[in-house]
Amino acid sequence: xxxxxxxxxxxxxxxxxxxxxxxxxxxxxxxxxxxxxxxxxxxxxxxxxxxxxxxxxxxxxxxxxxxxxxxxxxxxxxxxxxxxxxxxxxxxxxxxxxxxxxxxxxxxxxxxxxxxxxxxxxxxxxxxxxxxxxxxxxxxxxxxxxxxxxxxxxxxxxxxxxxxxxxxxxxxxxxxxxxxxxxxxxxxxxxxxxxxxxxxxxxxxxxxxxxxxxxxxxxxxxxxxxxxxxxxxxxxxxxxxxxxxxxxxxxxxxxxxxxxxxxxxxxxxxxxxxxxxxxxxxxxxxxxxxxxxxxxxxxxxxxxxxxxxxxxxxxxxx
Amino acid sequence: xxxxxxxxxxxxxxxxxxxxxxxxxxxxxxxxxxxxxxxxxxxxxxxxxxxxxxxxxxxxxxxxxxxxxxxxxxxxxxxxxxxxxxxxxxxxxxxxxxxxxxxxxxxxxxxxxxxxxxxxxxxxxxxxxxxxxxxxxxxxxxxxxxxxxxxxxxxxxxxxxxxxxxxxxxxxxxxxxxxxxxxxxxxxxxxxxxxxxxxxxxxxxxxxxxxxxxxxxxxxxxxxxxxxxxxxxxxxxxxxxxxxxxxxxxxxxxxxxxxxxxxxxxxxxxxxxxxxxxxxxxxxxxxxxxx
Numbered sequence: 001x002x003x004x005x006x007x008x009x010x011x012x013x014x015x016x017x018x019x020x021x022x023x024x025x026x027x028x029x030x031x032x033x034x035x036x037x038x039x040x041x042x043x044x045x046x047x048x049x050x051x052x053x054x055x056x057x058x059x060x061x062x063x064x065x066x067x068x069x070x071x072x073x074x075x076x077x078x079x080x081x082x083x084x085x086x087x088x089x090x091x092x093x094x095x096x097x098x099x100x101x102x103x104x105x106x107x108x109x110x111x112x113x114x115x116x117x118x119x120x121x122x123x124x125x126x127x128x129x130x131x132x133x134x135x136x137x138x139x140x141x142x143x144x145x146x147x148x149x150x151x152x153x154x155x156x157x158x159x160x161x162x163x164x165x166x167x168x169x170x171x172x173x174x175x176x177x178x179x180x181x182x183x184x185x186x187x188x189x190x191x192x193x194x195x196x197x198x199x200x201x202x203x204x205x206x207x208x209x210x211x212x213x214x215x216x217x218x219x220x221x222x223x224x225x226x227x228x229x230x231x232x233x234x235x236x237x238x239x240x241x242x243x244x245x246x247x248x249x250x251x252x253x254x255x256x257x258x259x260x261x262x263x264x265x266x267x268x269x270x271x272x273x274x275x276x277x278x279x280x281x282x283x284x285x286x287x288x289x290x291x292x293x294x295x296x297x298x299x300x301x302x303x304x305x306x307x308x309x310x311x312x313x314x315x316x317x318x
Numbered sequence: 319x320x321x322x323x324x325x326x327x328x329x330x331x332x333x334x335x336x337x338x339x340x341x342x343x344x345x346x347x348x349x350x351x352x353x354x355x356x357x358x359x360x361x362x363x364x365x366x367x368x369x370x371x372x373x374x375x376x377x378x379x380x381x382x383x384x385x386x387x388x389x390x391x392x393x394x395x396x397x398x399x400x401x402x403x404x405x406x407x408x409x410x411x412x413x414x415x416x417x418x419x420x421x422x423x424x425x426x427x428x429x430x431x432x433x434x435x436x437x438x439x440x441x442x443x444x445x446x447x448x449x450x451x452x453x454x455x456x457x458x459x460x461x462x463x464x465x466x467x468x469x470x471x472x473x474x475x476x477x478x479x480x481x482x483x484x485x486x487x488x489x490x491x492x493x494x495x496x497x498x499x500x501x502x503x504x505x506x507x508x509x510x511x512x513x514x515x516x517x518x519x520x521x522x523x524x525x526x527x528x529x530x531x532x533x534x535x536x537x538x539x540x541x542x543x544x545x546x547x548x549x550x551x552x553x554x555x556x557x558x559x560x561x562x563x564x565x566x567x568x569x570x571x572x573x574x575x576x577x578x579x580x581x582x583x584x585x586x587x588x589x590x591x592x593x594x595x596x597x598x599x600x601x602x603x604x605x606x607x608x609x
Contacts, residue, residue: 131501132502146510148510
C-alpha cells in the first residue's frame, strides 16, 4: 500500500505563542513494498511526519493518502469546500491558488478516511514502545490491538501467538507479566502488539534505540522478514549501518522539509556537508578497496556477508 | 489534550509578567477578598461585581489572556450553575421573600435566583483571576513567592521548605506527565483504542490501557528523581542558598500600593455601606432623571 504526501504542511499549536512550524510542503511518494528509511537531525520533523500517516496528527494544509484513503485537515468534503472557497477568494495569492489547485486535483482521486480502518492498515511502533504495555499477561497485551478492531477473542489470541512467534518469544512467555521482562523482551512484546494487527504499512520510529547490538540485529532481521512478506516499511533511524544494510530508499529531512530522496548507495557516495551524517564504516572500507583497484560493484554490497562473498569470488576468479 | 491548557504560563513580556510574584499573589488574595464581599443590597451588589469584573477584564487584557480560552475554562460551569439553581430554589430561605415567578404553583424566590447569580459571578471572577496569575507567573516563581510568604511559619516549625519543594516538584512534573499521557495515548490509539468515541466497555478498556502505563512511569520517574536528588546530596533540613533571588523593584512597590488601595477601597465601601448605598440610589435616580 503506497503512502503519498501531497503538499502537506503541519503546524503545532497554530496562532498561539507556542506555534511551531514542523513540516513544510511535504510532497513525496513512499512506494508500495519499499523499505524506506527517514533520516535527519532530531527536530527535523521525522516523528511528526510519521504521525500523519495514521492520523494521530492531522495536517494543517495538504493531505496524506494511504491506499485510497486521504487524511485531510478537516473532513474530506468540508476540506474540498474550503479549498473551493479559497480558490474563489480574490485575496488569496496566485501561488497559493496554484498549490490549492494541485491539492484539489489530487484529492479528488481519493476518499475520506476512517480512523479504525486506517489504523488497521498502518501500524506505528513509537520510540521506546515498551511504555505502552499495560495488561497483566504478555498474551493479553499483544491481543489487545486486534481486540480493538472487533476481531473475535479467539482470532485475536491466534494473531497474538503468531506475532509473538515472529518476534521470537515462545509459549513460556504467554502468561508472564510484561512488567517482569527485560528491556529487550519488553520491546519485543510491544512490537508484537503492533504486528498482531497485521498492518500493510509498518512505521517504525527508531526501533533499535537502546537495544544491545545482538538484540538490535535480530530486531532488524525481523523487520526484513516482514518486509519480504510484502509489507511496506517506513523506518526512522539515526543508524547509517541500518540504512545501508536494509533500506531500499532514503528520505533526508531537515528543518521540516525533505531535502533529498534517494537510495542508500547514492546517498553515501555523495555526502553533503549539511546533512552531518556519518558514512558507514563498511561503505567507507569498500570505497577504499575500489580506490585501491579491487573491481567490486559497490551497489551490490550491503553488509559484511555480501563483502566476504564478493571478495571470495574475486579471489576465485584470479 | 488541547483542553488541558488550564492556567498555562504564557511567555509574553507584559507589566503583569514582570511584576514580582509575591505582589501578584498579594493582589490575587486582595481581589479574592473583594469578590466575597456582600453588601446586603441586590443592585449595589450587582454594580460592585460589575466594577470588579471590569478590573479583572482589564487585567486579562494586560496579561494578553485570550477571552476565548477563558470562556473554554468556564464552559463546564453551566452544569454546576443549573445544579446550584435547583438546590437554591428548593432550599433557600431569607427575609426577602419576593416571588419572582411561579412554575406550576411552585414559587421561585427572587433571592434564590440572585444567590445563584452571586455564586456564579464569584466563580467566574475567581477563575479569571487565577488565570491571570498563572498565565503571567512561572509556576516555579509562584512557589518561591509562596515559600517567602509562608516563611514566618518556620517559627512554629511548619515545614515551609518541604512544602514548597513538594509543590514545585508537583508543578514541575505536570507538563512531563501531560507529555507522557500524550505519548501513551498516541501509542494506544495506534493499537486501535478510540478515546473519544466507542462503547462504554471499549472506553473503560482504553482508559485502563492509559492509566496503567502512566502510573508505572510516574512511579519510575519519582524513584529516579529521588535517587538523583540524593546523589546530589539533597537534604531538606540543610541550609540552602538560592540561585534565583526575588528582587523587589520600585514598580513592584507601585503594584503593591495599587492593590492595597483597591483592597482598602473595597473595605471602606463595606464599612460605610449604609450611606454609600443610599447615595448610590440617589445617583441612579439622578441619572434616570436626566433621561
